[in-house]
Amino acid sequence: KQEVTQIPAALSVPEGENLVLNCSFTDSAIYNLQWFRQDPGKGLTSLLLIQSSQREQTSGRLNASLDKSSGRSTLYIAASQPGDSATYLCAVMVEYGNKLVFGAGTILRVKS
Amino acid sequence: EPEVTQTPSHQVTQMGQEVILRCVPISNHLYFYWYRQILGQKVEFLVSFYNNEISEKSEIFDDQFSVERPDGSNFTLKIRSTKLEDSAMYFCASTLIRNEQFFGPGTRLTVL
Numbered sequence: 012k013q014e015v016t017q018i019p020a021a022l023s024v025p026e027g028e029n030l031v032l033n034c035s036f037t038d039s040a041i042y043n044l045q046w047f048r049q050d051p052g053k054g055l056t057s058l059l060l061i062q063s064s065q066r067e068q069t070s071g072r073l074n075a076s077l078d079k080s081s082g083r084s085t086l087y088i089a090a091s092q093p094g095d096s097a098t099y100l101c102a103v104m105v106e107y108g109n110k111l112v113f114g115a116g117t118i119l120r121v122k123s
Numbered sequence: 124e125p126e127v128t129q130t131p132s133h134q135v136t137q138m139g140q141e142v143i144l145r146c147v148p149i150s151n152h153l154y155f156y157w158y159r160q161i162l163g164q165k166v167e168f169l170v171s172f173y174n175n176e177i178s179e180k181s182e183i184f185d186d187q188f189s190v191e192r193p194d195g196s197n198f199t200l201k202i203r204s205t206k207l208e209d210s211a212m213y214f215c216a217s218t219l220i221r222n223e224q225f226f227g228p229g230t231r232l233t234v235l
Contacts, residue, residue, distance in 0.1 A: 043223075113167070
């Protein structure tokens with residue numbers, strides 16, 4: 012059974028810092044991996060999708076990497092801003108299924 | 124920009140009552156999903172739907188749950204006899220070809 016873990020559970024940083032959020036998964040048989048942002052009481056906003064054959068994806072100040080064989084992904088946020096404060100969720104789509112399996116998320120607070 | 128919409132945003136019901144949660148996926152998408160998030164917990168997969176039938180369902184998705192695509196635009200989740208533990212945020216998602224999933228804003232279901 013696929014399990015997804017995110018570390019750290021919470022992170023508080025001053026504005027301007029570069030930061031790394033970590034995601035690990037137990038079964039390397041994944042189809043893709045998706046990073047989401049969730050604001051309190053709101054829906055999930057897709058940030059980046061990495062296919063299982065890819066190593067990284069970039070969107071603006073966000074860069075996500077994938078090491079499928081070791082079961083790890085990282086989300087790098089450059090020059091953090093207070094508006095980046097949210098919960099960041101990692102989710103993998105299993106290779107032989109049709110569902111996303113989510114981690115518990117990292118709660119990020121960027122202080123001005 | 125196309126988006127997934129959900130109604131109602133908040134539903135309050137009495138235990139044992141039936142509820143129907145509604146979703147309008149992105150118009151050209153082919154795969155549809157329901158997930159739920161109990162307060163403070165991970166987002167959990169409930170069911171996926173493709174080509175007018177369920178393609179996968181979780182252990183949570185028992186006989187009390189059903190899904191339907193009654194027309195070309197709506198996708199519904201019905202809970203026949205709600206329980207207290209069904210209280211959660213329910214998210215609808217869609218994707219074109221088993222790829223990046225786009226989520227709606229969610230329906231908060233409160234069972235009293």
